[in-house]
Amino acid sequence: MSQLNNKDIVELGSGDCSKISILLNSIPKYNLENISYIPVDVSQSAIQGSSEELSELFPELSINGIVADFINQLDLIPSEKKRIFLFLGSTLGNFTKEEVSKFLTELSFKMNPGDSFLLGIDLVKPLMILHNAYNDSQNITAMFNKNILNVINDIIDSDFNENDFEHKAFFNKEKSRIEMHLIANEDMIITTPHSESEIRIKKGENIHTENSYKFSYDQIKNFEKITGLTIKETYTDANNWFVLVMFEKLNSHSDY
Template sequence: MIIEDFMPKIGDSSIREKLAACLRSDPKTLPSMFFYDHHGSELYEKITKLEEYYSSKIEIPLLRSTAQKLKQELEESDLVELGSGDCSKISVFLDEVPREIRQTIVYYPVDVCKDSIEKSACNLQDKYPEMGIHGITADFLEHIEKIPGKRKRFFCFFGSTNGNLTEEKAIEFMADLGKVMNENDRLLLGVDMVKDIGIIEKAYNDSQGITAEFNKNILKVANDHLETDFDPEEFEHVAFFNREYSRIEMHLKAKTDQEVASPILNEKIIFKKGEMIHTENSHKYTVDGIKKMAEAAGLSVENIFSDDKKWFSLVEMVKR
């Protein structure tokens, strides 16, 4: 088992500059990759088990049935999971793959959280000792070229993570991914589909408040990097569906007028009561939107696997 780490460390100047620029922009933002420190990753695992969070409940059985159809494509391949998290979804997928095929696979989990990579790599090595594992701690938006490409590759991008990007950024990412993919490489992309708005909004405003805690945790991560004095309890979790962009938006709204200070910033960050920090988008797609992403990557859509309600889809794409 190998683990490579390409992520900047806490206090790295490039991270500080990126965060400071986002908090000084108008409107203020924080990149969603900063949700996933150790505590944030634990909270996200809890979110996926919530009653209101429909996508995991649909995606898990869909992963099983899809793996049964695609298992032969994995033979003698490098299995690359982007945004791998706690490895629960890839485990469901691999359970359906025969051992004689698994022993020809090298699995590459890619995630920004090193703790998640180390934990999941150890768990998977115990569960599938016949399979090679090579963990990569990286931001797949910036480090896509770090993923080895000597063998046939089968990319997995589960959980509608691609939907967290703006349409422009998603197209840019798909184009970058398409450039590093070789002929006959495959991508299995998880996509949350357009559906009743009430169902979508409920998933991001759960009754236990775990999504709210997850959202506020990004301020603690900002504190770690920037030495700011954000008090997460002085901000309110806000999540709503933006019809114009067909996406859920998550924000943090200042409860009062505030001044946030840091010994490494030249000036304070000023908030007016009611001012928002935009922390995440989660786009919902149509079939036309899926085809647009595939076209940007230069990939052919081979299959769209969906549940009976067509709430969630796994899209198989191939580089030709």
């Protein structure tokens, strides 16, 4: 962990502090004093909640949370010190192929020589494992999927009822992605006071809510070409279902 000494740890899409806590726990206390943690998330409550929790757990750590969009606002991230960017939880898998290229190109362009980038990736794995992960027996993924309707209701005062939909998740092999859908279990008319138009949904019609792409090592290797960054290390689990890839920026962008 000495490679983190005197660096800024910038976590993009930081969410809660569960993953960074594991990393911070492995750093000796006297080294934490030299490190700044910069969580970046669009969610103000996630930044506030995780910053408060982390400052209690790691009082030596300096925390500088930024509420920002990691696609368009990378310039808000301080660049005086060497940085290690973290992009964990396979958030990259929610992007289309074009968005992946654009995001990685943009990020590598903003990185300075000596900065590094740790990317967490969900790999292609046996179909049954993928299926069960998104159709869990406690219905956690189903609740997560249906919650999008509550979020829409909160934003536009609409009257979606999550009980009128069934959760459906399957692996689209051709596109190498899990697709999540909500299938209407009856005819309905959705209204909002913000529009005179209604949304008419028929029983059996579906709302495609999320894609979660699964990656191969060939695609990850190709990220080197897209970004000009160099893969320094990869870390995987015993089943080879997930991988953490450490990229490094060796040269300035114009050198390649």
